[in-house]
Amino acid sequence: MSYGKVGSGQRLDGNLVETDLHGNQLKKIQTNGGRGYHAVTYDGYLFYNDRDNNVINRITQDSTITEFLKTGDWEPISIHSSHINGDILVGMIKNREAKVTRYNEEGREMQSIQKDNKGQELYIYPHYFTEYLSGDIFTSDLFKNAVVVVNKTGQHRFSYTGPRSGFYPYGICTDILGHILVCDGLNNTVHLLDQDGQFLSLLVTPQQGVEYPRGVCVDDESNLYVGQRNTNSITVYKYLQ
Template sequence: MKEDREKQTQPLSVTKVREFNIPDVMGILHITSYQSDRLWISDKYGNLVQTDLLGNVIQKIKTSGGSDGHHTVTQNGDLIFTDIVNKVINKTTQDNNITEFIKPGVWVPLSIHSSHINGDLLVGMTGYREARVTRYNKTGREVENIQRDNRGQKLYSKPHYITENINGDICTSDYTKGVVVVNKSGQHRFSYKGQKSKFRPYGICTDVFGHILVCDYHANFVHLLDQDGQFLFLLLTQQQGIHGPYSVCADEKNLYVGQLQGTLSVFKFLQ
């Protein structure tokens, strides 16, 4: 069965088309694709930068500090980002007005993703010895909290990146729990803990085929999983010039990989 999966998926490969550094960006911690020729990028100092696909800066927002996967773009084009210092979620409309959108109370919002399926916001949070994923609707109303599996065990420790698959599964990258995937109802589907014992996942995304891509920063790999959690192969390694992959984003045309030293690599999917 495993061999059959690999035969079906192995033709997926990538070819690098360009690589660039963005001025005054100190480490590319998270990438969000916006329209067909725009990216939002955040660094370790709380800078949010919008660029084109050549690295030209279009606009820049200085925030008081976020976590790794702390921004997303809605279906309407609004930028939403977390503020871990003030424990709020802010919204920036296209006319550049910044407002407080959601106040999670005692919870610290780490990661955020705007659903392409229904516009809901998925937020990874931490609290006192607890962590959870909260679903909000478009208006910011809390809809659901996901915290434990059906045996009462904690699902999350530090969900610092979050995304959604084409089937509605919520996929998180967690420092100590690995890749944790629950279905759209919050039921635990599977966890992926890498191919080696020291696996610590960072950036995570899904592609149009339903694959899950996750950065293995310390090993210089980007792992490729199918939507059921089966490891397929290492999509990117040092052979493709990847050094310290920290963030990853896929749209219908390209794959973007951000590295901690500030380099952004653009790849084409080949099928």
């Protein structure tokens, strides 16, 4: 099962589109989510954020939609399904605050990450994230212009701020070798980092015909999938030999 997002203008809403491996549309679900607002679990559930009602919904493979949890007065803007333990990570904002909250598979809150050891806010707009095998959480924060990394207990490890020319981080994932892959929406590239945030190379550049990269993921065969804004397309690359 493969889900992708189709953009719909300036407002952060859109559709969830299911396709087959050839790009043929199988299903489309209208939502009011935004970028980074859906996740698919290993057992085939699709989670997505209802930002208007501060709710996380769950969709089964037979398209049954149920309410998974409510986030109170926090607006859910991003979501990630952990392939380590099945937990659900949700990025949320409220007024001038932001946090990442961990829920178990039953929707019970397990952890809330908001500030560092000095009491400083870790996040401003945590709109994409992924989890490493060690439990580290890598968060693309657009308004901080950084990838913010905390360990499994929520302690700040480091932040990656990209090239000197500027950096707008969007979609992020990790691969089987422990690399971090993150879209740079300012320079229209995909960065390859090691597990400690050291820059290794650019995987995708504008010379390869990619514009406005927003979503990124890899599969077990080392194929790199890059979703692009406003083109309704996903480009697939072979990036590991």
